[in-house]
Amino acid sequence: MLINRIFNGNDAVYGLTVNAVDEAVKEHGADKPVGFPHTAYCLPCYYAVTGVKVKTLGELKEALGVVKTLMTRNHELDDALMSGVATALCAEFIEALKYLDGAEPYSEPCYGHLADSIIRELGVPLVTGDIPGVAVILGSAPTAQEGVDLIKSYQKQGILVTLVGGIIDQATELGLKMGYNVRIVPLGKDVTSVIHVVSVAIRAALIFGNVTPGDAGALLTYTKDRVPAFVNAFKPIDDVILAAGAGAIKLGFPVISNEDENIVEVPGALIACPDVADFNKVSLEARGIKIKITDIDIPVAFASAFEGEIIRRKDMQVEFDGSRVDCAELVQTKNMDEVEDHKITVVGPEVDTFEEGSKHSLAYVVEVAGKKMQPDFEPVIERKFHNYINCIEGVYHTGQRDMFRIRISKDAFNAGFRAKHFGEVLYAQVKNEFEAVVDKCAVTIYTDPAECTRIRHEVAIPTFDRRDERLDTLTDESVDVYYSCILCQAFSPSHVCVVTPERLGLCGAVSWLDAKATHELDPNGPCQVITKERPIDENLGSYEDVDEAVQKFSQGALEHVTLYSIMQDPMTSCGCFECICGIEPFSNGVVIANREYAGMTPLGMTFPEMASMTGGGVQTPGFMGHGKHFISSKKFMKAEGGIERIVWMPKELKDTVAERLNKTAQELYGIENFTDMIGDETVATDPEALVEFLTEKGHPALSMEPMM
Ligand code: SF4
Ligand code: NI
Ligand code: NI
Missing domain, CATH: 1.10.8.190 (Carbon monoxide dehydrogenase alpha subunit. Chain M, domain 1)
Incomplete structure (x- = not known):
């Protein structure tokens, strides 16, 4: 039947x-x-x-x-x-x-086909469990309210929710805020648009899993074992939906439905669930998804799904803006007897007394103490504040240090959210994520303008300056060990990042200090110490120790990896890199494209096409995935001559890295304003025009030795 x-x-x-x-x-x-x-x-x-x-x-x-x-x-x-x-x-x-x-067949709010870059962006949150799963909701819920409640229940858990069919109109009807940034993605109203989420799962196998196209067996194993997706299909289920559901089941995604007629359950795969209110629980159980519970005592929701939420000026109650007034966020290490755990203090007026739409100073200092706490971990903890505060529903945070901006929405304010709740969030999250090094934590929130000025200028800035000096002296030569990171093996089974002070992980999210802290927090976890006692070739950045480590952590898939070469045994890519760099033969240089760039490059390839040249943990000489920060490193392709080889970057990326890149070029080669010599899409997107531009500028790559 x-x-x-x-x-x-x-x-x-x-x-x-x-x-x-x-x-x-x-x-x-x-x-x-x-x-x-x-x-x-x-x-x-x-x-x-x-x-x-x-x-x-x-x-x-x-x-x-x-x-x-x-x-x-x-x-x-x-x-x-x-x-x-x-x-x-x-x-x-x-x-x-x-x-x-x-043609652009889809329009607001529907997305239709999703770009490769979105899948690459999903890599890290999926492996860290920040996005614990992907829900596909199909059809119309019995009532719009039940549908929206179901969507929100997943959103609160950080699950990425995709919508197909009538549920989209139901969500629109009730005014639900939707969009990729809040992890609710309406795909389309025709049932065939469900393929756009299937396509994401399948491309994950190609991008991260090194699955050979055509190897349907490996593909199905990959999606079943590694893509935590499931389907919720509302009744009535006709034959076409049932056939599509069968496809989902073959990929390993269970289908949960409230259909009660003409349906036979297939254990673990096709599951009847009469009450929509139970869909969430039944689905997570069927797919084996575990949710990290963060119980924080605040009057609004706290979930990673709200991280990308934007608060517009007209929706905001108050704003704290470090570019206009004195603001600062800071972690300070204290002795055990100096910190009273969970003490939260507000110095100055609460936000009730602020006029609607007004701008104020804000500073928060998080004091931490613990036997294993090291000052090196302060910036690691501090950098997470952006994420913690953003995860508050109705609160928005950008920037860092003394240059952040925070908005509290009217909705959050009306729900009772106040400055003291920043303290609750920071306390809970720091204790949660850094429990191995933080035994005690206290938070002081300053809203008094004079106190904010004092904290910023007398406490925070001197600390930031000290840390920056420390970072400047942190070079690959000055440390005794590097770290491995294998977090991405959840998706990319043989990939290993070797993280050094001058080469951060290709995702851009793991610096040497982060890796060191991760190792300290979880000694058997993804980041392990790699010694560097037996160098083979300093110029290539090859070491017997590094080779042994990558052999071990890739289960033998990799034998040799160099740290500084794009041609000889380059580091592998998992697929979630921020940038990809590839050889441009006409100019003897390399072209870099970042994930956000949608246009063409002089290689005749777009970012997704360049990106598809490497990934899945394999080595591809001539192509290398890397973090944005690596572009200005003195170790960037050092073996091939370094950053002098960079001939082209999208304009936006160039602007982002300009200050640091120019500084490096000045120090290494005495070149002033090096970025002026680098082409971008406003100058050229084909090799002839690029070479012409480079010749005119006297770009150094033109007279360097050929790379191939
Ligand atoms: Fe993945 Fe490498 Fe980033 Fe670790 S450092 S999360 S392995 S990309
Ligand atoms: Ni937010
Ligand atoms: Ni990755």
């Missing part, structure tokens, strides 16, 4: 797809290009399953023949599930047709 319904649904979708493709071929011709924007994988699901890149309507038509071979009709569960996969591929074809001619 169930199996027949899946076959029926699959046949129906297949028929529709054949018609749609035939129509399109008739209208546009077989040579018409087809594909999704901002991806290096053409039709990603079809490519991953078969290993074939479909690029034209004619090839799409051929691909339909291949899909047909998956549609076997033996009355077995696995035949039914494979028909589910075939249904998913048909959905991908139908959706691809919507994008013909560069």
